[in-house]
Amino acid sequence: MIETRRLTKRYGKTRAVDELTTKVEPGHVTGFLGPNGAGKSTTMRMVLGLDRPTGGEALVNGRRYAELRRPVHEVGALLDAGAAHGGRTARDHLRVLARANGIGDRRVDEVLELVGLAGAATRRVGALSLGMRQRLGVAAALLGDPGVLLFDEPVNGLDPEGIRWVRHLMRDLAAEGRAVLVSSHLMGEMALTADRVIVIGRGRLVLEASVRELRARFQEDVLVRSPERGELGRVLEGAGASVATEDGALLVRGLAAADIADLAASRGLPVHELTPRGASLEDAYLRLTEDSVEYRAKETAR
Structure with missing residues (x-):
């Protein structure tokens, strides 16, 4: 589990993260959403002990990252696919990480196979495509078989097949009882992947809820x-709803589908279709964060 308790990070007068209190539970994929500059990456870095909080705390399984005895076995992360040494082979990059953490070469080969890089294990990292480096970063995160995982924009550079693979991998990891936190700007993909979302804007919590x-x-x-x-x-x-028409149907706002059905039944009026039309995740996200976008392009006439 990941917890932040009034987590704060200031850079001069700027609050990159502002008293953020959240919880990422095991068994769920939690989407970490917010505009550019909202504080998502900074929050992840503080969870992993890479940045020191100005105030509050970030905990993994109830402890700060620096207090974990075997951190690679408790939490894995992909924050930057370019962090690997370009002169090493994919296998050697993982072997260095494995030996530093008491992990055998057999596990290295297992994660290479898992992420689809077994055939590219002897290629140098600098010669890999961005998508392949993303896969290598996922392999490094899984190396210690941790129960907590953080991924920052994991589908960046992946083709459609790779994006679908990441989606299924995240859901499989959560189904195994792991806590999975994934940041992304691809709302359509998050709608397919995440069970819960944490939305932040200007460093502050906007909403934490299920999709x-x-x-x-x-x-x-x-x-x-x-x-x-x-x-x-x-x-x-007459029951207080607003009603409009569209293609021979009624568009009803202000009453839930169940209430509409009950009213129709009480008056003996037949109903052939009753379809709630909720907003998409992207629509909901844009409404929640419309006041948190720092840079907005000028709209052109259409």
């Missing part, structure tokens, strides 16, 4: 089809 809860919070309307459209519309408006 389902987030979508429900921004539910826009319910699509209703009925051969008694006019009468049903009047009943729903």
Whole structure:
């Protein structure tokens, strides 16, 4: 588990992270979302002991990273795919990390196979594509078989097959009972991958919730089809809903689908379709962070 308790990081007068309190539970993929400059990478670096907090604390399994006896076996991370020495082979890069942490070469070969780099194990890191270096970074994170994992933009540089592989890997790791924290700007991918989200803006917590809860919070309307459209519309408006029409259907806002069904049934009005139309994860994210974007491009006329 990862916990931050009023975690704060200041650079001069700027608060990169501002009293952030969150929790990343085992068994879930948690998406870490926010605009550029929101403080996501800084938070991850403080969790891993790479940056010292100005205030508060970041804990892994109840302890600070520096207090972990065998950190590679408790927490793995991919923050920068370019961190590996370009002159070493992929296998040698992992062997150096493995020997420094009492891990045998057999595990090195296992993770190379797991990430699809067994055939490129003898190639130098500097000759690998960005996507292959990302895979190598994932292999390094998994080397100690840790129960806590942090990934910062892990699909950067990957092709569609690689993105799909990362998605399934993250979900498989969480299904094994691990706590997985993933930052990304790809909302469509996060919608497919994450169970929960932590949204931050300007270093502060905006929202922490399940993806389902987030979508429900921004539910826009319910699509209703009925051969008694006019009468049903009047009943729903009488119950306080706002009703519009679209392609022969009713668009109802202000009442949940279950309430609409109950009202229709109580009046003996048939319903042929009842479809809640919630906002996408991207729509919800943009609404939550619209006041936290530092740099916004000027919109052009269409």
